[in-house]
Amino acid sequence: MYTMLYIIKCKAILTFKEVAMSFEEKSTWVNSLVTVLVVGFYSSFVLRQLGKVPVTEISYQRPMIITIGAIILMTIVGTIIMSIATAVSATIKGDSLADDIDRKDERDELINRRGELVGYYVSSAGVLGVLALAMMRFDQFWIANALYLTFVVGGLVSSAAKLVAYRRGF
Amino acid sequence: MAKMMKVTNSIRSLRFAKGEMTQAELADHVHVTRQTIIAIEQGRYSPSLEMAFQIANVFGVPLNDVFQYPEEET
Numbered sequence: 001m002y003t004m005l006y007i008i009k010c011k012a013i014l015t016f017k018e019v020a021m022s023f024e025e026k027s028t029w030v031n032s033l034v035t036v037l038v039v040g041f042y043s044s045f046v047l048r049q050l051g052k053v054p055v056t057e058i059s060y061q062r063p064m065i066i067t068i069g070a071i072i073l074m075t076i077v078g079t080i081i082m083s084i085a086t087a088v089s090a091t092i093k094g095d096s097l098a099d100d101i102d103r104k105d106e107r108d109e110l111i112n113r114r115g116e117l118v119g120y121y122v123s124s125a126g127v128l129g130v131l132a133l134a135m136m137r138f139d140q141f142w143i144a145n146a147l148y149l150t151f152v153v154g155g156l157v158s159s160a161a162k163l164v165a166y167r168r169g170f
Numbered sequence: 171m172a173k174m175m176k177v178t179n180s181i182r183s184l185r186f187a188k189g190e191m192t193q194a195e196l197a198d199h200v201h202v203t204r205q206t207i208i209a210i211e212q213g214r215y216s217p218s219l220e221m222a223f224q225i226a227n228v229f230g231v232p233l234n235d236v237f238q239y240p241e242e243e244t
Contacts (some may be wrong), residue, residue, distance in 0.1 A: 023207040105202035108216055166205075169214025 014085065026168045028115075030078040035071055039152050046145070055141045062146060072083040072169040091117040111165045119158025121165055126150025177216045178238045181207070186230045199228045 020031075042063055049058045081130050130146045184193040193211070196203040200221060209215035212224075219224070226236045 013238070020205050020208060022203040025205070103197075103201070103203050105206050106218055106221060107206045107209065168208060169212075 021166070022103075022108060023086070023103055024082070024112065025163065026082050027079050027153045028159050028162050028166075030082050030155060031075050032163075034078055035152060035159075036157055038067050038070050038074065054140050058141055059143065060141060064144065076091045111162050111170070114165055114170065115158045115162030118161040119154045123150055123154030126154060175198045176239060178213065178240060179210060179236055180238070181211050181225065181236060183233065184236060188229055196225070196228060 045063050046058060046060050051084050083102065090101060127150055128145070130143060130150060133146055181196070185193070186197060192202045193207045197207045200207075202221065206215065206217075210217055222233060222237055226233045229236065
């Protein structure tokens with residue numbers, strides 16, 4: 001549900017408000033969308049087993065490893081497709097200065113640093129939660145998934161912070 | 171609502187005075203993205219001192235003619 005809402009919101013932003021985006025901003029969008037899609041798929045696969053199968057018997061390991069690999073692979077593929085689409089679009093529009101398509105400047109670096117810092121704070125808070133779960137001897141299913149969630153949420157918050165900085169300034 | 175900086179600039183008028191230079195052309199001179207030039211013009215980003223000097227050099231004017239820092243009214 002949340003995945004769908006996120007996608008609809010992203011589509012609305014990209015469709016109704018034509019905005020010029022740098023390569024880094026587009027890459028951040030690609031990474032966010034891929035993460036939401038893949039983690040949504042993983043969640044639907046694992047969560048539907050909750051309540052039906054004892055937690056200790058849920059085979060989450062394989063899907064988790066596959067989705068981690070999928071996020072990396074799909075982000076790379078998505079970025080390549082986005083780069084090609086941007087270059088084609090610039091050529092069609094007759095943008096003669098399309099050679100700055102993959103340019104990265106000081107603003108991109110500052111925004112990246114700021115976003116990563118915000119993501120780090122979120123991830124750190126999440127790791128403390130995971131530590132608490134481990135100390136209370138929760139099943140490894142909860143520890144592994146809490147850690148997974150921590151990295152995912154940290155990454156998404158980091159991306160969100162970057163996108164806000166790109167749009168609103170800082 | 172975009173966060174506005176205290177530093178203001180005259181890049182838009184300087185671009186037009188310089189043969190209607192486009193944002194893309196200015197970005198190319200300074201080796202930044204066009205989106206960064208747009209962000210600076212709209213007051214959403216204050217560039218580094220180095221980039222500010224590079225922009226001033228493109229127009230061949232002193233830094234103060236490109237960027238201004240208005241004093242707050244008391």
